[in-house]
Amino acid sequence: MSGAETMASVALRPWPASARDALSKEDLYQQIAQLTTERGHLRGITEKALQDEIDAGKELPEDVMEAVEQEKKEEAPTARDKLEEIHRVRNEMATKLEWATFSAANALDLVAIILSKDPSKNLESAYSHKFKQQGVPPGSFGLDKTDPPERPADRQRLADTAMRQQLVMKGSRMEALDWATDNLLKAATKLETEVRKETKYWEETLSISKKGWSIQRTRKDGRHAPFAVRYGLPEAGNHFKARGLAPLRMDKDGSIILDPALALKPKTLRVRISDNGKITGASNLPTQSDVDESAIEKSIQLARDSLFEEEVFHEMSMETRQLLAYGVELRNSVIQLAAPGPSDRSKHRKILIDCIARDDNIPLGQDGSQDWLAQNIAEFLRLLLTHEHHMRLHRRSQIPPPLTQHKRQQSTPPLLRTLLSISSHLDAIDSLHAYLNVVARTLKSAGLELALEASRETSWVKLTDIIKESHRKDLSAIDQLLQTFTRPFEGTTALSLPSSNGAQSEHITVSTRTYIGQPHFGTEHKLTLPPSLISVLNLSNDQQRQFKMSSTEDVKSYLDWNLSLDISHTVLSKEYPGRTVIKSKDPRVCILSNGSKKGSHKEYAVSIQLENGILKATASNNMHLVTGAIAESFVWNGSPGHPSLREKVKSWVDRYP
Template structure:
C-alpha cells in the first residue's frame, strides 16, 4: 500500500542527460528550426499531443511499421563496413562531379569557338584553361543549318515580301520627299514674296524721311520699328512715339495695335452766351487700315501731337485758375473778353476729341475763323517750343550748381491769354482815342493820332535783322515775339501845339501774363507843357501807370481838358485869363458894359466818353444875356468851332 501511494505523487521529468551528451545552443536552435518546419509553430505542440501521436504511430511511416511488424530484427553492421560504404559513396560523388565539370567546360568551349567566327564576339575569357593551352585557331569551327524544302519555299516567299515591302517603303519615302520639297519650295516662294513686299514698304517709309531703328529683341515678324513721335516731345509722349513694323500674312506692314485707335485732335470751340458759334476741325482721313502705311504713320504722329498739346495745356491751366480758367469734364473753359468791343459773354472751350467727330458741323459757325486761328496758333507754339528745346540743348550749358534747375512748361495758354488781353486793352484804348480825335477835330482843334497794337510787329523786319539768335529760323524768331510781353503804343498830339513839332501824349500798353505785370498795363508819358500846367517838380516822374483801360481813358480826358482850357482858351484871351487850381477851368476877365466895371467869366472844359463839353458861366450875364451857356461836340461835322463858340459867349 505504501508503494502504490508513493507512485501517485511521482512527477514525470526527462532524465538528465550526461554532460557530454548535452545539446549546445546551436544544436538546440537547429532542432527548434526542424520542429517548426515539420510541425508548424511550436505553440500547438504539447506533451499530451506528442504522446497521442506516439500511441497512434503517426510519426513512423506505414511501410516501416509494416516491416517492423513482419520482418525480424537484423543485427547492426559493423563500424568498418559503414566506414567503407561512406568512402565508396564519396568517391562516386567526386567522379560524377569531375565528369559534369568536364562536360560543362567542353560545352562552353564549343559555344565560344562557334561564336569566335564573329570578330566582335571573340572572347578569350569564354574558354577553359586546358582549351587555351591547346591553341586551337579562333573561327576554325562552324555550324550550318540543314534547310528543308518547305523552309526554302517559305524563305523565298519571305524574301519576295520583304522586297515588295522595301519597294513600297522606298516609293512612299520618295513621295514624301517630293511633297516635302514642293512644300518647301512653295513656302520659300511665299516667304520671298512676303519679304520682298515687306522690305519694299520699309524702304518706302525710309525714303519718306521717317526714322527707322531695329527692335531690341530682334523679333522675327517685326525686325524694325518706326520713330514717328517728335524727338523733342515730353518724356511720356516720346516713349509712345515708337511703333514696330509688323509683317502680316501677305507681307505687308501693319502698325502696332495701339495706333489702330481713332485719331485724336484738339478741338477749339467758341461759345457766346452759352451757344457754340465756332468750331475748329481738321479734315477727316478715315481709318488707319484704309490708308497707305506712310499716311497711317503721319496720321498717328498728328494724333500724338494733338494729345501732347492738350496735355500741356491742361497742365498749364493749373497755374492760371485766377484768370478764369476751369477744367470740367475734360474740357477747359477759358473766359475771354469779346474782341472788337462787342458786349457778349464769350468763352473758349478746349478739349481732345475724335478727328472724325462732326456733331457740330451744322451749328452756327460765325466764329469759325477765330476758333481755327486759335487752334493753329497753339499748334505753332508747341512746335516752336520743340525747336527751342533743341536750340537750348545745342548751346553751351550754364555753370553747374547744386540747385536743380526747373524747366518751365511751354507758354501756350499764357500766350493766348496775353494776346487776348492785349488786343482787348489796346483796341479799346485805340478805338476811344480815334473817337476822341474825331471829336476834337469837329470842335476845330487840330490833332493827329498814331496807334500801333505792338511795337515789335511794326518793326518786325528790323527786329529780325538785329536779332542775336542768327542760327534760329525766321519763323522761330517771329514766334519768339509772341512769348514775350506785348507792347502797344498810341500817340496823340496836344490841341494847343499844332504845327511842325507838336507835343504829344504817349500811351504805352504792355501786356504779359507773368511777372511783373500779370495782365495789361497802360503807361502815359506827359509832355513838358502839361508838366508846367500841373506844376510838377523837375525830379518827379513824367510817366503814370494805370492797370485798367477806363482809368487810362479818364486820365487822357483830364489831360486834354487841361490843355484846351489852359493853353487853347488862354491863348485866345491872353492877359485876361487866370486859374486858381489844376482843373480844366479858367476865369476870363472882361470890362462890363455898365460903369466900366470888370466882369469875370468862368469857362469849364470837360472831355468824357468821347464827348467834349464846354460850359461858360458869369457873375452877371454873358454876351448872350444868360448866366450860363454850354455846348457839346460828339464828332458830328458841321458844328461851330470851340473858339468861335467861346467868343460868342465872352466879350
C-alpha cells in the first residue's frame, strides 16, 4: 500500500488529553456544542459509532498507531469518563426540555379551558394533542376572583380613598369646565375673526370680479390663496400668458394682497425721434398713481398694462432679427429704426424704441417738436399688437386646417415690418410727389401745363367704402381698418404730358407698391407710358409700356427723360409743323428756317434738358454745329417773370430766317 492510499483512509480525531488537561464543565459544554455543529444532533453519536471510527484508524502507519495506542492505554479511563459525562449531560438536557414542554403545554391548555367559558370564542386549535385525547368538555373549568373579608382598618382606608377620589373628580370636573369655557371663548373669538376676514376677502374678490377681471380657483391646497385673477390677455404669447395669473392672497386682516412680483416697477413703451443725433420728440410716459391695498383694481390694471407693454417690446425685439437688412438694430436694449424724411433736417431721422420704468423722468433739453409723431407711433404699435390678438382669436374660432406631421410655426406679429413699410412707402411717395410738384411749377413758369393727380395709398382714399362693402362680418370695423396696414401699400401718381390738351390728355402713371415681405421686400415703382411716348421711343411691343424700378431716384431720372422727350419731340414739333427734323432718340429737335429749300443746311437745333426740377433749353444753328460751340441757352427754375419756352425758341428761330 502506497503512502497516498494510506493517507486517503486516515480518520482525523482529536489527540488524547493527559490527566492534568482534563476538561472542565464549561469546556465540556463547548465540546458538546462543537460536536453538535460538526456531526449533527447528539442522537446519532453512540459508543459503537465512536468505536468504529477509532478502529478505522488502524490503517495508519505503525509508528503513529503505536503512539496512539500508547496514549489510549494511558488515557483510557479519562476518555471513558468524558463519554459518561456526555451521556449524563444529554439526559439532563432532554429531561429539562421534556419538562419545559410539558409545563408550557399544561399552561396553554389551562388558559384555553378557562377562556372556553365564552361561547363566542373557538379555541379548539389551542389545545395540545394529549389534552384533546382526554376529552375535557369546553367551559368545564372556571376562574373566579373573590375579595378577602374586610377588616375595620381596611374599611376606613377605603372610605378615605373614596372621599379623596370624589374630591379629585370634582376638582377635575371644575378644571375641565374652566378649560372648556376658555376654549369656547377662544373659538368664538377666532370664529369671529375668521368670519370678518372671510367677509372682507370675499367683498374685495367680488369687487374685482364686477370690474370684469377673470377669477379662477387655484389648487386645492392653496389655503391662503384659494383664488387667482387672470389679468393677462388671453391671446398673448405663451411666456406672457403664463405670467398673467396672480394669486389673491389673504392678509392678516382679510384684505387681498397680490403676488410680490406685481409690486415690481411697472414698465411702459417709449418711442423717441432722433434727427441727426438730436432727440426732437418722445412719447408721453403715463404717470404712476399711488397704489395702496384698498385700490386692488388699480394694482391689477397697472400690472396688466405693464405686461402688455413688455409684450409689445418683446415681439419687436424678436422681429429685429429678420429686419437687419433694412437697417433695424437692437443696441443696449434700444431698437433703432431708420425713417428718413423728405426735408434735410429729417434726412438722417431714426426712431428709437425701448421699454423703461413708468416713473423714469424724461431728460431735459429736448426739442419736443416731434412729440406728436413719437406718440402716434407708440399708440400705433399698441394697436397693432391688440389687432394681432384679435386675429389669433379669429383664427382659432375658424375650422382648423388638416392635420400634418409638421408643426406649424407661429410667425411673429408684423409690428416693425408694418412701421417700416409705412415709413418707406410714405418716404418714397412724398419724395416723388414733392419732386413732381417742383417739376410742375418749373414747367408752368416755362408756359407748359402739367396736371398731377396723386394718392399716397389707394385703400386709404376709399377706406369707408371698403369697410361698408366688406363681406367679413366676423371682424369689427377697427380690425378691418388695422388689417389694411398689414397688407402691401399701393400709391398711384398720374402725370399728364405737357403736349396733351384737355380733350385728349395722356398721362404717365406711376404705381408705387411697398411691402416688407414676399414677393418683393421694399418699395417698387411701376411706370406705365402713354401711346405718344411709346411712338417717340419707338417701342414695338405693348408689354414694354410698363417698366419696374426699385429706386425713387431712378423714377425721377426716367420721368425727366420722358418729359424732355415729350417737350422736344411733340411740343416743339406741333409748334413748327413741317419744319422739325428728329434725328435721334435724344430730347433734341432740328428746326428748319423759313424759305429753306431741300438740301439746305440752314437749321436750328434745340435741346431740352429737365433735371432736378430745372428746365434748360439750348439752341445752336448749323454754323455752331460745325464747331460744336453752344449758341444760346435759357434756364427755368420755377420763378415767375420769365418768357415761356415757346417764346424763347421762337426768338431763336426767327433771328436767323
